Amino acid sequence: xxxxxxxxxxxxxxxxxxxxxxxxxxxxxxxxxxxxxxxxxxxxxxxxxxxxxxxxxxxxxxxxxxxxxxxxxxxxxxxxxxxxxxxxxxxxxxxxxxxxxxxxxxxxxxxxxxxxxxxxxxxxxxxxxxxxxxxxxxxxxxxxxxxxxxxxxxxxxxxxxxxxxxxxxxxxxxxxxxxxxxxxxxxxxxxxxxxxxxxxxxxxxxxxxxxxxxxxxxxxxxxxxxxxxxxxxxxxxxxxxxxxxxxxxxxxxxxxxxxxxxxxxxxxxxxxxxxxxxxxxxxxxxxxxxxxxxxxxxxxxxxxxxxxxxxxxxxxxxxxxxxxxxxxxxxxxxxxxxxxxxx
Amino acid sequence: xxxxxxxxxxxxxxxxxxxxxxxxxxxxxxxxxxxxxxxxxxxxxxxxxxxxxxxxxxxxxxxxxxxxxxxxxxxxxxxxxxxxxxxxxxxxxxxxxxxxxxxxxxxxxxxxxxxxxxxxxxxxxxxxxxx
Numbered sequence: 525x526x527x528x529x530x531x532x533x534x535x536x537x538x539x540x541x542x543x544x545x546x547x548x549x550x551x552x553x554x555x556x557x558x559x560x561x562x563x564x565x566x567x568x569x570x571x572x573x574x575x576x577x578x579x580x581x582x583x584x585x586x587x588x589x590x591x592x593x594x595x596x597x598x599x600x601x602x603x604x605x606x607x608x609x610x611x612x613x614x615x616x617x618x619x620x621x622x623x624x625x626x627x628x629x630x631x632x633x634x635x636x637x638x639x640x641x642x643x644x645x646x647x648x649x650x651x652x653x654x655x656x657x658x659x660x661x662x663x664x665x666x667x668x669x670x671x672x673x674x675x676x677x678x679x680x681x682x683x684x685x686x687x688x689x690x691x692x693x694x695x696x697x698x699x700x701x702x703x704x705x706x707x708x709x710x711x712x713x714x715x716x717x718x719x720x721x722x723x724x725x726x727x728x729x730x731x732x733x734x735x736x737x738x739x740x741x742x743x744x745x746x747x748x749x750x751x752x753x754x755x756x757x758x759x760x761x762x763x764x765x766x767x768x769x770x771x772x773x774x775x776x777x778x779x780x781x782x783x784x785x786x787x788x789x790x791x792x793x794x795x796x797x798x799x800x801x802x803x804x805x806x807x808x809x810x811x812x813x814x815x816x817x818x819x820x821x822x823x824x825x826x827x828x829x830x831x832x833x834x835x836x837x838x839x840x841x842x843x844x845x846x847x848x849x850x851x852x853x854x855x856x857x858x859x860x861x862x863x864x865x866x867x
Numbered sequence: 868x869x870x871x872x873x874x875x876x877x878x879x880x881x882x883x884x885x886x887x888x889x890x891x892x893x894x895x896x897x898x899x900x901x902x903x904x905x906x907x908x909x910x911x912x913x914x915x916x917x918x919x920x921x922x923x924x925x926x927x928x929x930x931x932x933x934x935x936x937x938x939x940x941x942x943x944x945x946x947x948x949x950x951x952x953x954x955x956x957x958x959x960x961x962x963x964x965x966x967x968x969x970x971x972x973x974x975x976x977x978x979x980x981x982x983x984x985x986x987x988x989x990x991x992x993x994x995x996x997x998x
Contacts, residue, residue: 819910
């Protein structure tokens, strides 16, 4: 049996009565009060997630920029120090090994924040990086009131280091996985409890991985392992915008060809028209597979993502989802399902 | 609001966390506090049709939360007389009142002898303690 790792906030989660489950080798809170309630807190106020399980890789020095530029899909020349970029690590077939965020700290100094389940794989593929996952605790504070409540002003996809956040020295980034304004705050593991307590004292609602999943799905952010995998390419997944096909990186020839000819299948968003909730792995009768599904707390209807044949991927197309033997009607809709109000 | 943990004395329990309230040759069926708590916020009841026959120990529907789906096991055999439209419309009623407004179906029993196979509240509580 595998021993589950615990974040510095484990005792806090347990004391709050969180339901703790194994996730990517970690014992993580899936919910505190309830998924729907936490979801709405993030859409209408502010919520905080312990995402300390996520991995961090560091690379700095001569050649660091060129090293990553040759291995990650997006163009790092498009960001300066203090900026962050969504990017992909691909294999030689153009499949998605992981999706990650690259934080550029200086001309040749990067911090990569990667999925917990892929940290070891990413580190092996990016052997020149140093795995510094144990040096960081990471909290995501998300929602329309998030920045005000913690007294931070940060633009999307920028970051600052050595910022005092409620008395704790942090790296603060305008990133997140919910579709809301907010920030991700990284600190030393020994400071994590103090930071967490200070954030909760501001009336920010503790949220688990369950709400994190429903929030990201409403805004169609893909989940690695479900919607994107080493067997799927960025072109199929609709992530061509995160690939600079003019430069060289693993699998780029395949991606250029696929972009030119069009992929066989595409990742689409759909809403159920009949009753029932689509789940990962369910078959689409017209051809295809569901990769994510849930009941959307904001829409009140069942939503999902699925790979379907490109010829049947237009918005408005009807699908039939095999719901444990019962054929149920669904319809492809434009992405995303939910969009926050600008303001 | 989620209900407080409780297991009414007058009900009979199936080990798969289903209850039966027997009234003559009819019974009302539902899932226990333990079952709804394990699922979390229930968002869908995949209900059976009135008139069909269900068999003890077999699935007659599904309850789904945001994260999970669980089959509902019939504690007793019989013909379905009614499906609770309120839980089809508002599935969270099951979380709020698992033994009251959150009942699932009513059946006409086909074999009263099956009652002997169900647990009383003490036996069901013992089962829960062993989990």
